[in-house]
Amino acid sequence: MESNQEVQISTNAIISFTDSYTQNKQRKEKELLEFESKSARAIISFTDSYAQNKQRKQNEQQESESTLSLAQVTSRLESLSNQIQYNNGCKLVIQIPKLLQSLIALVTFRIGTHLKQEIDLQRIEVRRQSRWCLSSIQVYGDEQIQSELVRQGYGRVMSITLSKAGGIDEEQDEEIYNGLRSISRFLRGLHAGRNNDYQPSFQPLPLLARRSIEQLEEEGANEEIEAQMNNRYNGLIKVWANDAKDMILNCFIYRRRR
Structure with a gap:
């Protein structure tokens, strides 16, 4: 029972963080399209608008990642991986809606973007632990799980x-x-x-x-x-x-x- 509760706590945190990241990413993409359209109609104000938009996106990015710190996400991912490997949690994990989708999204979390070296290393660790979770699911998963991994x-x-x-x-x-x-x-x-x-x-x-x-x-x-x-x-x-x-x-x- 305690093991199941630990899995549920970890997966809830991971899914919540991923949803926030995905929504923020989609919002920024939409804003970027709107920004480019406005810029085409107002070349004169392009520089000022770009600077303001860039600053706003940086603020949103910091706000999104501060909802649940990267270190906390990494810790939850590590805990989840351990549950899968050592407590036969694979079947339980695969039944949790959106978990596979969240892990797959986090494998490429902020890939190709760079800020400070410390933050970059934390993002690498999020990606690494997400990959370990998926790898553990694949290694300890049955035929149904292999099929779901391919589908995702x-x-x-x-x-x-x-x-x-x-x-x-x-x-x-x-x-x-x-x-x-x-x-x-x-x-x-x-x-x-x-x-x-x-x-x-x-x-x-x-x-x-x-x-x-x-x-x-x-x-x-x-x-x-x-x-x-x-x-x-x-x-x-x-x-x-x-x-x-x-x-x-x-x-x-x-x-x-x-």
Whole structure:
């Protein structure tokens, strides 16, 4: 019971934070369109309007993130990941409305935007912990959960994470490494199925594998994977890049062997 309550507390906080972030992002996009339209009609006042709009967006961004601090979100994500891994919380988590959608949104949280280094590192940690939660759900999920992950665009968001990995030196390498490993393990499970003592078993799921590869291709992940296959500075990245490429190229091999 205590474990279920902890999951519920964490998921409520994560979903609430993501909803606030998404709504704020949509509002800013709408304001940007309105701003551009007004600017076209009033070029003379463009500079002043831009400065005011930029300041307002910065204030809104700070207000949005202060609703629930990045450190608190990271803590809740870490707690959720632990519940999934060590307390068999995967089935419970997947039944919570909007949670997968929220986690997928947070995997790309503020990606490509930069403020102070401290805030950038906190955002990287939010993305990292969100990715760990999704990875834990995938690793400990049954066939139904694999299907739901594909439906929600798990392959697509992993591709975006890989192609826009942000950070500084080790942080960037870690994001690339984890992205490649997640893609490789996910596709391997869909291709070959599962039958071991520590994960739910399921038969090969070739249709889900094909759809996931389509998501990768749509986001240009193939080019990024091929680039990392020639990585001269990090051997582990190169290994997982080659493995991910093998999984993509061998999309139909497992099905032929059945």
